[in-house]
Amino acid sequence: MKAPLFVALKGELGAGKTTFAGGFAAGLGHKGAVASPTFAMVNEYRKLTPRVVHMDLYRAGPLDLPGLALEEYFEDGGAVCLVEWPENAGDLLPKDRLEVTLHHAEAGRTLAWRGTGTRSKALAAKWRP
Numbered sequence: 624m625k626a627p628l629f630v631a632l633k634g635e636l637g638a639g640k641t642t643f644a645g646g647f648a649a650g651l652g653h654k655g656a657v658a659s660p661t662f663a664m665v666n667e668y669r670k671l672t673p674r675v676v677h678m679d680l681y682r683a684g685p686l687d688l689p690g691l692a693l694e695e696y697f698e699d700g701g702a703v704c705l706v707e708w709p710e711n712a713g714d715l716l717p718k719d720r721l722e723v724t725l726h727h728a729e730a731g732r733t734l735a736w737r738g739t740g741t742r743s744k745a746l747a748a749k750w751r752p
Contacts, residue, residue, distance in 0.1 A: 624650075624651065624673065624703060625673065626673035626674070626699075626700060626701050626702050626703050627697075627698075627699065627700045627701070627702060627703070627704075628673075628703045628704070628721065628743075628746070629697055629703075629704045629706070629716070629717045629719070629720040629721065629743075630647075630703065630704065630705045630706065630720070630721045630722075630723060631706055631709035631716065631720050631721070631722045631723065632644065632705060632706060632707045632708075632709070632723050632725070633709065633710070633722060633723065633724040633725070634724055634725035634726060635726070635727070637727070638725040638726060638727060638732065639725045639732050639734075640659075640707045640725060641657065641658070641659040641679075641707065643705075643723060643725065643734075644657055644677050644705045644707070645657035647675070647703075647705060648668055648671065648675050648677070651668075651671045651672070651673070651675065652671060652672075653668055653670075653671055653675075657677065659679050659707070660677055660678060660679045661679045661681055661682060662682070664678060664679060664680065664682070664683060664687070664691060665677070665678050665691065665696075666678075673701055673702060673703050674701055674702045674703070675702070675703050675705060676696050676699075676702050676703070676704045676705070677705045677706075677707075678691075678693075678696070678704065678705070678706045678707065679706075679707040679708060680706060680707065680708040680709065680711040680712055681707065681708040681711070683708070683711045683712070684711075685713075688712065688713075688715060693712060693715050694715060697715070697716075697717050709722075717740075718739065718740055719738075719739060719740025719741065719742050719743050720738075720739050720740065720743055721736060721737075721738055721739075721743045721746060721747060722736065722737050722738075722739060723735075723736045724736070736750060
């Protein structure tokens with residue numbers, strides 16, 4: 624996985640967004656648990672290559688966004704940003720992003736993904752169900 628990459632994690636409460644983030648980090652070598660940064664809003668995993676920034680914007684309102692310096696994370700060429708509740712970032716989202724949508728299903732969960740720009744579309748085409 625090459626940085627920079629922005630992954631928008633969408634889905635209702637309990638759909639598996641944090642679990643997805645944990646699996647992503649584990650795939651890069653993270654050995655510990657990955658907790659939802661609901662209250663801290665940002666958890667960074669700096670020992671991973673590339674560095675992973677996990678954000679949870681569930682509680683973020685318009686007044687919180689400037690203090691989070693989202694653009695700095697998004698424009699950082701050395702990071703993969705995994706963002707839960709990306710719709711709360713409004714116009715701050717990068718135009719080229721991978722969108723992963725999780726849903727509850729009768730027998731577990733379903734997952735769908737799509738790219739919104741040139742780079743993310745190429746990456747999405749390589750992923751296998």
